[in-house]
Amino acid sequence: MTMIKMKTLLKHNVFTLLAILLLNFSYAQEVTFTAATSHSVVKTGDRFQIQFTANTKIANFRAPKLSNFRVLTGPHQSTQMSWVNGKTTSTISYTYTLMAVKEGEFTIGSAVASANGKAIKTQPFKIKVGKGVKVHQGGSQAGSQTKSGGSxxxxxxxxxxxxxxxxxxxxxxxxxxxxxxxxxxxxxxxxxxxxxxxxxxxxxxxxxxxxxxxxxxxxxxxxxxxxxxxxxxxxxxxxxxxxxxxxxxxxxxxxxxxxxxxxxxxxxxxxxxxxxxxxxxxxxxxPHPGNAPNNFTNAVGRLDMKVDISSKEVKANEAVNIKIKVSGKGNLPLIDIPEINFPSDFETYDPKINDNVKTTTSGVSGSKEFDYLVIPRHAGNFKLDPIVFSYFNPSTKKYETISSGPIEINVLKSDGSASDNVVYSSSKEDIQVLGEDIRYIHTNNIVFTNSDTSFYGAWKFYLLMLLAPLLFILTYIFRNKIRVANSDVAGMKKKKASKIAGKLLSSAKQSLADNNTSAFYDDISKALFGYIGNKLNIPVAELNQSNIKDKLTQLNVGEQTSKDLMETIELCDMARFAPVSISEQEVYNKAETIINQIEQEVGK
Incomplete structure (x- = not known):
């Protein structure tokens, strides 16, 4: 069998194998559109999630009315693909985070959508809301907020x-x-x-x-x-x-x-x-007054302009930088590029724009720089029109114009070395001489190798053919083990809970060293909530004090540990708005002790 025939046969077998694999991935499936909730029984003030999921691509999604709840976030759209028993499935989900605001039993109606040109809808379901934290809903606004009892x-x-x-x-x-x-x-x-x-x-x-x-x-x-x-x-x-x-x-x-x-x-x-x-x-x-100059581009404030030229005498095909700097106080981020009328002998490029703008309690100020790079192609004495910049000054209620005056550039004859091969990319450093990039064709004697010494047909080729199926089987087994391990999401989160919390506590320690009190309490709060959510397998939507207490009680965590946790979480929230009596170092030590105590009582 010739080498060409062997290559053709090998390619044919590869394509056949790929086709078989692709056929295994695709299969017909029935369209499903379902609704689910993270919690069917909640209390007022509790947050929970509802999710609408389809196993195929849908269009014209419309959620049911959610007027009996407060919509905190959503809809968040997500797509997930999975591979089970050699078959690929994909799902699309729409998720809402809601808050229960009043007691009672409420029905969440059907979400509707279309799939493959047909209308589909979810089944309605009920949410039971018990008594919890009082939630005051929007009422009359006397001054600036919803009132409760006039206080x-x-x-x-x-x-x-x-x-x-x-x-x-x-x-x-x-x-x-x-x-x-x-x-x-x-x-x-x-x-x-x-x-x-x-x-x-x-x-x-x-x-x-x-x-x-x-x-x-x-x-x-x-x-x-x-x-x-x-x-x-x-x-x-x-x-x-x-x-x-x-x-x-x-x-x-x-x-x-x-x-x-x-x-x-x-x-x-x-x-x-x-x-x-x-x-x-x-x-x-x-509005601005009606007598605006022709070159006015809505610049407003107290501004100034300066023009700087890198060199007024250059050789042909050498680059020249012309910088226009507008500075002062005003709408600097919105200022447009001042126009420059370059001679036709000049090759021009879009300017680089450098912002050096500061936003403080006194307003926006700083500078904005426009850096033009131009390349004169022929010798001569060129005179550019003055660069003119106009702006409106609200203090004087007048337009003000600044002019640079005429700009003269004397272009000398080039020395002739690769003068016609200059290319500009985006900056002065990007200019390249094409002549230096050309490589001559080598005329050395060509050496032909015998086909017997090629890879195809050699012992290495047959060894690789034998090892390929073995490598495929080993790869499949290894990936399957990883997939099984990753499927236990709750177990992985529980295992890594302490490690993740430790990183956040380290961040809190750094914030404490930097004297950043706000970031410190934020990191402590994230560490505690994140640790509890991962360790006790509580979804984010259900991370409230009531659920945390119930879960800790079920796991026989000591009452004092549970109490210390709740107090520390409340302390972190309080510290963002008012001073607290306990020091930051004591809060850090307390959070670390709580996590270590729960680790001992719950187990790893």
Whole structure:
């Protein structure tokens, strides 16, 4: 058998094998569309997930009405592929995270979609909601938040302010959101950021929130800044900044109802959820005056321009850099490229843009640089038109124009070395001489090898043919072992729970060393919640105090350990909004002790 025939036969066998494998992967399946929930029995304030899953590609997905619950997130779409018994299956899922807000038994209706041109729907199912944490739903907004018994507006509210309410288009304003409280806070959650339709925005990083004291109406409030942004209105007219919405867990003292004198005097603390929103802010945006220069491109502020040329005398085919730097205070991120009219003898490229812009509590300032690289192709004395930049100054209410003056570049004759072979890529360093890349054809004597010494037909070839099936079998066995090990997701999470928590505790220790209190408490909270979720196999949607306590009790974890865990979690939430009596090092030691104690009591 000739070598060519052997190659043809080998290719034919390979393609046949691939075809057989592909046929094993594909199979007909019935379309299924199902609904499931992480928990069918919950309490008010509990979070849970619902998921709608199809085993094929679907279109026109429409969820059922969820008005009896608060939708926290969703829908989150995900696709998953699996290989079982040599068959490949794929599923597509839509997941919602909900919160139970009122007691009762509620029906979640059918989700509908279409698959292969046919309508499909899920079966409805019920969710039973028992009594838990009080959840106050949206009511009348007196000032800036949902009220409860008329007390929330006096004790807890969000105040929104802007630096100016009447500005020109493109003029920057600063919006600030502050939290005022006279009550203890156990937690918070951002529900919805303020919509900024009609504005270009830039967040201000003011670091960790600092609590101050303010007296309003004879009451002393703790005040903290929660958000600050720089806004640039992009169109004229009356614009509105929509409310910012947050949820807070408020610690309220209630009567215990016990007969003890201590119960009647001190009562007990109950966590109550409040939904707060800031007031909308109306901004009047004035248009620019009508006498704008022709080269005005909506630059607004107090600005300056400088032009720098790398060399005013070069040889033909040598690169020249022309840098235009616009600096000052204003809408620098939105400034367009100033136009330059280059001679036809100049080869030009898109400029590199370098931003050196800072956003602080006083606004946006800094510089923006446009770096042009041009290559004059012929000798001569070239004179470029002045580079002109115009902007609108809101302080003077006038347009101002800056000119660089004429730019002269004297181009000398090239020395002739590879002058016609210059290519520009994207920067000065990328210019290459093509002549140096050309390699001549070698004219050495060609040596032909005998076919008997080739790989095909040699003993190595036949050895490889014998080893190939063995390698395939070993690979299949190895992958199957990995697949079985990975299928026990809960076991893997439980095994790695302590290690993952240890990494987060190390991060908390670093935050403590950096004196970053906010990041420290955030890392401690993540370490505890993450450890409990992985160790006890509790889904994220069910990670609440009630479920954690129940699970710890089932596993015979000591009551003191469970109590210490709950107290530390609550302490981390509280520390984000108010000072706590315990030191950070004590919190770290306590978290480490809790994890070690649970490891001993639950087992590895």
């Amino acid at each position: 929330a507006s006096d004790e807890l509210f969000i105040k929104s302010t802007v630096s100016r309410r009447k500005v020109y288009q493109g003029e920057q304003i600063i919006a600030t959101y502050k939290l005022y409280t006279r009550v203890g806070l156990a937690g918070s959650e951002l529900v919805k950021n303020a919509d900024l339709n009609g504005f270009w925005s830039q967040e201000i990083d003011f670091g960790e929130s600092v609590w101050t004291k303010e007296i309003i109406g004879g009451y002393r409030y703790s005040v903290a800044k929660i958000r600050e942004i720089v806004l640039f209105p992009q169109r004229s007219g009356n614009l509105e900044i929509d409310p910012l919405e947050m949820k807070f867990i408020v610690q309220k003292r209630v009567k215990s109802g016990g007969q003890s004198v201590f119960d009647q005097f001190f009562g007990r603390v109950e966590n109550v959820e409040y939904s707060l929103r800031s007031k909308p802010i109306k901004i009047t945006v004035l």
